[in-house]
Amino acid sequence: MKKLPLGIQNFPEIRQSNYAYIDKTSMAFKLADSGKYYFLSRPRRFGKSLFLDTLKCLFEGKKELFEGLYIYDKWDWNIKYPVIKISFGAGIAKDKEKLAQSIFLNLLDSEKDNKVTAYDKSNYSNYFKTLITACYDKYKTPVAILIDEYDKPILDNITDEPKAIEMRNNLRDLYSVIKDSDEYIKFAFLTGVSKFSKMNLFSGLNNLTDITLDNRYATICGYTQKDVESVFNDYLQNVDMNELKRWYNGYSFIGESVYNPYDILLFFDKGNQFTSYWFETGTPTFLIDMIREKQYHLLDLESIEVSEQVLNTFDIGNIPIESLMFQTGYLTIKSIKPSRIPHIKRYCLGFPNFEVRHAFLSYFLDYLAQSYSARGINQDKLYASLEDREIEQLERVLKSLFSAIPYNAYIKNNIGDYEGFYLSVVYAYLYSLGIDINLVQLGVNNITL
Numbered sequence: 001m002k003k004l005p006l007g008i009q010n011f012p013e014i015r016q017s018n019y020a021y022i023d024k025t026s027m028a029f030k031l032a033d034s035g036k037y038y039f040l041s042r043p044r045r046f047g048k049s050l051f052l053d054t055l056k057c058l059f060e061g062k063k064e065l066f067e068g069l070y071i072y073d074k075w076d077w078n079i080k081y082p083v084i085k086i087s088f089g090a091g092i093a094k095d096k097e098k099l100a101q102s103i104f105l106n107l108l109d110s111e112k113d114n115k116v117t118a119y120d121k122s123n124y125s126n127y128f129k130t131l132i133t134a135c136y137d138k139y140k141t142p143v144a145i146l147i148d149e150y151d152k153p154i155l156d157n158i159t160d161e162p163k164a165i166e167m168r169n170n171l172r173d174l175y176s177v178i179k180d181s182d183e184y185i186k187f188a189f190l191t192g193v194s195k196f197s198k199m200n201l202f203s204g205l206n207n208l209t210d211i212t213l214d215n216r217y218a219t220i221c222g223y224t225q226k227d228v229e230s231v232f233n234d235y236l237q238n239v240d241m242n243e244l245k246r247w248y249n250g251y252s253f254i255g256e257s258v259y260n261p262y263d264i265l266l267f268f269d270k271g272n273q274f275t276s277y278w279f280e281t282g283t284p285t286f287l288i289d290m291i292r293e294k295q296y297h298l299l300d301l302e303s304i305e306v307s308e309q310v311l312n313t314f315d316i317g318n319i320p321i322e323s324l325m326f327q328t329g330y331l332t333i334k335s336i337k338p339s340r341i342p343h344i345k346r347y348c349l350g351f352p353n354f355e356v357r358h359a360f361l362s363y364f365l366d367y368l369a370q371s372y373s374a375r376g377i378n379q380d381k382l383y384a385s386l387e388d389r390e391i392e393q394l395e396r397v398l399k400s401l402f403s404a405i406p407y408n409a410y411i412k413n414n415i416g417d418y419e420g421f422y423l424s425v426v427y428a429y430l431y432s433l434g435i436d437i438n439l440v441q442l443g444v445n446n447i448t449l
Contacts, residue, residue, distance in 0.1 A: 016065070045278060094157065124173075151192035279356060
């Protein structure tokens with residue numbers, strides 16, 4: 001039985017230590033064989049870092065690691081390329097000094113790995129530029145550049161607009177080096193969670209091919225149904241596959257739907273227990289604040305229709321909630337609608353699966369009520385009232401829910417004046433039980449709150 005690669009993003013370790021591995025090298029080969037500059041956006045914990053490390057080993061020519069994989073007999077192993085890898089995954093850059101320090105440390109690691117010396121380290125842009133040329137001069141081959149979590153310094157400061165803009169401007173200085181070093185570059189691949197405006201962040205690097213919603217690469221990260229059933233077959237004894245799919249599958253990037261790898265690995269590791277593994281690794285407080293501030297109705301999250309332009313990008317100070325929720329993994333593409341406008345697509349979004357819907361709505365309630373114990377008690381009463389069809393008891397339970405919401409949740413804005421706020425709370429409360437409910441049939445519309 002293969003070991004579960006929980007938290008392991010190191011390709012050599014996975015291949016050399018009997019860990020399960022989903023072969024993504026067919027897409028790695030297609031990328032390297034057909035283009036030069038790429039960008040990929042995927043939610044957190046979706047396998048982006050592992051794919052980047054796979055690319056690193058591929059360009060470094062570590063043939064022995066790829067035996068038995070799709071690319072093994074297709075790649076030219078005689079050519080080894082120097083690789084410069086930058087990752088912002090570790091730590092939080094709260095000011096430009098810490099960001100500069102992070103960049104310098106990343107470049108220093110690549111300098112050591114490639115056994116070269118960059119001649120100008122006066123600032124990180126010059127360091128990056130001269131490191132590229134130093135690698136090219138020594139090895140007489142162009143360089144592969146891999147950047148992981150390219151947007152994290154911005155996202156770490158997204159609630160502080162001036163600081164986020166400062167991070168963006170400093171990163172723009174770094175990424176502009178790629179554009180200016182074209183003659184020395186073989187391949188460049190940037191990944192992150194979000195898709196910030198190319199104009200404001202990449203400063204002319206408009207030749208990036210965005211494969212985020214390219215159906216040829218829809219499964220470049222994540223596990224397909226076939227992946228789970230074949231690679232993890234030994235772990236599937238007594239697992240209800242329909243329930244597994246309902247809980248964790250459903251992420252769609254205009255192609256075959258996929259599971260979040262983190263969910264699947266932890267599900268097997270924890271003895272096949274269904275719970276919200278991925279959701280619990282991050283708290284969507286910023287999203288909840290946006291929902292309250294923009295008076296967004298939670299019921300609308302079940303079926304949102306947005307244009308391709310809204311979904312594809314945003315910038316600091318202009319973040320559509322639909323775009324942010326899609327890029328962070330709380331919503332996914334359910335279908336594509338034809339538009340009357342030529343060449344414009346419209347996407348229908350919704351929760352990807354049971355885990356995200358249930359956990360997100362439960363978090364919404366906890367955030368409002370600020371009382372786990374009070375909500376837990378009421379959940380038992382709520383379920384009983386629904387099961388017994390006791391409408392009067394249901395009314396009392398719902399009233400107690402609203403009484404648990406702090407008064408300042410209303411006085412800081414006028415959201416409490418809108419019927420949509422009450423509907424959103426009731427909707428979230430009912431769905432926190434994990435069951436589908438028709439409010440009108442239950443008579444909830446006749447309850448006075």
